Amino acid sequence: MTLDRRGFLKLAATGTAVAAGSLAAAEAGASTGASAHDAANAFGVLVDTTLCIGCRKCEWGCNQANDLPKRERADFDDKTVLETHRRPDVTAFTVVNRVAAPPEVRQAAFAKIQCMHCVHPACASACIVGALRKQPEGPVTYDAWKCIGCRYCMVACPFQIPAYEYSRALEPRVMKCSFCFDRIVKEGRQPSCIENCPEEALTFGRRDDLRALAHAKIAANPDRYLDHIYGESEVGGTSWMYLAGVDFARADLPPLDNQAPPVLTETIQHGVFKNFVPPVALYGLLGLVMLSHRRRDGETGEEE
Amino acid sequence: MILCRQMPRLALFGLIGLWVLSCAGDAAAAPVKKTGHQQVPELNCRECHDCAQPTAANPCLNACPRLFSAQSTGAHTVAEAPEKMMLDRIADQYQGVNFDHRLHASMSEMSQGCSTCHHFCPPGQIPPCQTCHGGEANPQNLRQPSLKGAYHRQCLNCHREWSHETDCNVCHLPQAKYAKSEDKTDATDIMGQSHPSIRPPDKRVYHTPYQKGEMVTFYHQEHIDLFGLRCVDCHQKENCSYCHDVQKTPATRKSMEEVHGICSGCHESAACSKCHDRVERPAFSHASTGWSVGRFHAKLECRACHPTGKRISKVNRDCSSCHGGWNQENFRHAVTGLQLDETHAAADCADCHIERRFHEKPTCSPCHEDQRDFKKVPPGKYVRVSS
Ligand code: SF4
Ligand code: SF4
Numbered sequence: 001m002t003l004d005r006r007g008f009l010k011l012a013a014t015g016t017a018v019a020a021g022s023l024a025a026a027e028a029g030a031s032t033g034a035s036a037h038d039a040a041n042a043f044g045v046l047v048d049t050t051l052c053i054g055c056r057k058c059e060w061g062c063n064q065a066n067d068l069p070k071r072e073r074a075d076f077d078d079k080t081v082l083e084t085h086r087r088p089d090v091t092a093f094t095v096v097n098r099v100a101a102p103p104e105v106r107q108a109a110f111a112k113i114q115c116m117h118c119v120h121p122a123c124a125s126a127c128i129v130g131a132l133r134k135q136p137e138g139p140v141t142y143d144a145w146k147c148i149g150c151r152y153c154m155v156a157c158p159f160q161i162p163a164y165e166y167s168r169a170l171e172p173r174v175m176k177c178s179f180c181f182d183r184i185v186k187e188g189r190q191p192s193c194i195e196n197c198p199e200e201a202l203t204f205g206r207r208d209d210l211r212a213l214a215h216a217k218i219a220a221n222p223d224r225y226l227d228h229i230y231g232e233s234e235v236g237g238t239s240w241m242y243l244a245g246v247d248f249a250r251a252d253l254p255p256l257d258n259q260a261p262p263v264l265t266e267t268i269q270h271g272v273f274k275n276f277v278p279p280v281a282l283y284g285l286l287g288l289v290m291l292s293h294r295r296r297d298g299e300t301g302e303e304e
Numbered sequence: 305m306i307l308c309r310q311m312p313r314l315a316l317f318g319l320i321g322l323w324v325l326s327c328a329g330d331a332a333a334a335p336v337k338k339t340g341h342q343q344v345p346e347l348n349c350r351e352c353h354d355c356a357q358p359t360a361a362n363p364c365l366n367a368c369p370r371l372f373s374a375q376s377t378g379a380h381t382v383a384e385a386p387e388k389m390m391l392d393r394i395a396d397q398y399q400g401v402n403f404d405h406r407l408h409a410s411m412s413e414m415s416q417g418c419s420t421c422h423h424f425c426p427p428g429q430i431p432p433c434q435t436c437h438g439g440e441a442n443p444q445n446l447r448q449p450s451l452k453g454a455y456h457r458q459c460l461n462c463h464r465e466w467s468h469e470t471d472c473n474v475c476h477l478p479q480a481k482y483a484k485s486e487d488k489t490d491a492t493d494i495m496g497q498s499h500p501s502i503r504p505p506d507k508r509v510y511h512t513p514y515q516k517g518e519m520v521t522f523y524h525q526e527h528i529d530l531f532g533l534r535c536v537d538c539h540q541k542e543n544c545s546y547c548h549d550v551q552k553t554p555a556t557r558k559s560m561e562e563v564h565g566i567c568s569g570c571h572e573s574a575a576c577s578k579c580h581d582r583v584e585r586p587a588f589s590h591a592s593t594g595w596s597v598g599r600f601h602a603k604l605e606c607r608a609c610h611p612t613g614k615r616i617s618k619v620n621r622d623c624s625s626c627h628g629g630w631n632q633e634n635f636r637h638a639v640t641g642l643q644l645d646e647t648h649a650a651a652d653c654a655d656c657h658i659e660r661r662f663h664e665k666p667t668c669s670p671c672h673e674d675q676r677d678f679k680k681v682p683p684g685k686y687v688r689v690s691s
Contacts, residue, residue, distance in 0.1 A: 046446075053460055053470035074478075079471070108468060198472075199460065200453030205446050213446045 042138035043184060044207035044239040045194065046214055047112060049251055050224055051201035054082055054096055054110035061196030062094045062114075065180060087252075088114055090163045093177040094193055099244075099251045109244070111251035112193070112202070115140060115161045115177035116231060117239035120260035123176075126156035131174075138207065138239045139179030147174060158235050158256055179239070207239060214243055236260025352426075380418055380430060385409035391455065398476035414502075414539040421458055433458075504528065509584055517580030523587050531570075532605050538566050600639070623662040641689045648683035656683070 060076040062068070069091050086095040094114035101109055121140045124132040131146035132153055153174060154162045165172035180191035184204075189195070194202045203210060214229045230248045231241035234256045244251055349356075355364040385406045392400030412420040422430050433454055442448040449457065464470050472478070510520040527533050571578060590597045593615075601609070609626070610616065616626075624630070632653050637644045648656075656666040656678075668676050668683075 051457060053456075053464060055470060055472060077472070108464070198452060198456040200441060200449040200457070203441070203446050205443065209446055216447065 042136065042207055042239060043179070044117075044138055044205065044210050044241060045191070046203045046205075046210040047240060047242045048201050048203070048217070049099065049109050049111045049242060049244045051199045052096070052110040052112060053199055053201075054079065054098060054108070055198060056081075056096050057196040057198060058112050058193035058202065059092060059094055059096060061192035061194075062092065062177075065183065065192030066093060066178070068092065082110070085252075088161060088163060088176070090165050090167075090175045093175065097252060099246060101246050101250070109246060109251070111242070111244070111253075113159075113252050114193075114240070115179070116159055116235075117177075117179050118158075118235055118260075119237035119239065120235070122156040122158055122235065122261045123153035123162060125261045126152040128152065135181065135185070137181075137185050139181040139184070140239075141178055141181050142174055142176065144171070144173045149174075156261070158254075207237075207241075210241060214241060217243060233258040352424075382406060382410045382413065385418075393451070396479065398472070398478055401476050410502075413535045415536070416540070417536050507587070512580065514576065514580050517577060517582055519581050519584055520579045521581070521585040522579075526587060530606050532607075624660050637684070638687050639689065641686055642682060642684055643687045644684040 056076040056079075060071075060073050063071055063076070082096065082098045085097055088095055094112055096110050096112045099109040099111050117134075117138055117140045119134075121132065121134050124130075124134050124140060127147075128150065129146050129148055131143045131148075132140060133143070134140050149164075149172060151162075151164055151174070154160070154164060161176050163175045165175060180189075180193075183189045184191060190204045194204045203213060205213070211229065211232060214232070218225045218227055218229075224245055225243050226245065226248070228248070229241050229243060230253045231238035234253075236259065242248065242251065242253055244253075249255060349358070353364050355362070358364050387404075387406045389403045389405050390400045391403050408421070409418065412418065418430050419425055421433075424431065424436065434451060437449060437451040437454040439450060441450045441453060459475065460470060463474070467474070504524055506525045507521060507523045510522065512518050512520060527538075567579065590602075597604075630653070632649065632651065635653070637649070651671075653662075654660050655670055656668065658664070658667060658670075666678055668678055668681075
């Protein structure tokens, strides 16, 4: 039996897939981090936009705790910035916006936005070198050392969160909220924005407890809240979840699918790029093919 | 000595006694779930208790449930409330907030009373915020914010509703090191100023869009005096923004149901003419019913005689048509201004009040043959009747 071109390709494909698949399985925990099972126990935050008063103390707390251009506390007392719609950028991991409420709603609403720390983060999924990782404790962290600056994460993020230091000539970084990873995991504290919120509009806790809290709040105040927890299932769930009294889209939380980014393809892709699977698999396979051909040649020679 | 020897046994008895008592207490608490809570109607046990059968020994209380119930604190008056409170826990960052507690307490009478803010009031108590809200949010109960969160939520929930203002400076000025030169209290803001006292009006005449009777005359004071109503019985959830919303929008106007609901809760009549008229109506006078109430009856609340809110028909001037059960033993004669002496107090009512016709002049003749007049020779002594 001779191996035709078609047979070769089939064999090659299977070989690569198996090799990459097994590697990917081992990698899965690391590159996309926690499984859905851990997600329940990981940290999260519930943002109650009906409590937020737009004081910007969270922005100030974030500015103090992170490697950001330092600003005075009094700068954050300026409420005129609430008149324009802002987005997180390389100088601010979180911003508060006034929620454009319909006229019949009498109380102004505000919403803080930042990285949602997705349970299955599309950014980490798109990152081919594993610079973005979902940590088992909940945060999606960024490792500037690994980052090659491809900015796939910025395209992949459904919330358009990662920002890029275009103006920095040397070693520009992707900038986004880290959920104060060191602070919450190593120091056992709460994220800086949360510690600084006077209204405690931001509640830090285990994601499952927060879901229960959110459901209890809705049940106790059906007039105050929409019967929906944003982030409970959007894009497969997010660690930061929101309650609101007005349409979430007004608070920069777009209607999104409940589907997480395809996990298997993503892990294979990571395995492929990260562990040099294609060359190894290819050469291995070619070796196999050569071996089998040589043996067959020998056999036929004897018969002849 | 004897007592000393008896001590261990006494102690044992005491312990057993205590044990029996505590068991009895538990047993009694178990079947009657609402013991001691009856004054709070429609109370859901699970609102405060975590388990199905709370006992005195294990009340399994939830941490600070949100239990809005005006009745639970209705027994307390504004005068009991602490007057001013200086809130200065973060004096390193902000100057203290001089919170006028009594002022807020008086305004809350138009809302849900003390429980507008003190949402957790076990029977007989109004615990201050710090009882449940500490320096840190409770990680065991995410619904229990820290004192900082509790204060801000509580204050701003109302303040932002009518002023739409959430600047920190409205309540606290930053300490010098954080302050900017333009920081100062806003003199036009009503923070820190006393609210002029709200005097209940005697009457109000409402002009309504109802064409067949556009006027509704409402005697406000009369409702307080005659029906013993408290502010919260009608003024429910009326916070500052009810009068003061600086950006009042049509959304704050009351619906047809809301307007009528306040009255129809007691006045069940569906006829519009019950309240609506083309002219201003006079106040209710009992004389218009054909019975002008006298000194004693005028002081009573309506429901003392009309417990069902219904008219009493076929009343005659004979006291016993209502007070049938009175006799010489249970009637305190002094309320009439005449305190009977011992001899007369023992006599039967009908001995002087012939055929118990109390509205007629009493007579002495059944016993005294000298034709005496009870006014001149009283069967006791005249006393002052407190009015
Ligand atoms: S919000 Fe965007 S940046 Fe944050 S974890 Fe999700 S995908 Fe990544
Ligand atoms: S600190 Fe809290 S209340 Fe203030 S803007 Fe941020 S989330 Fe809103």
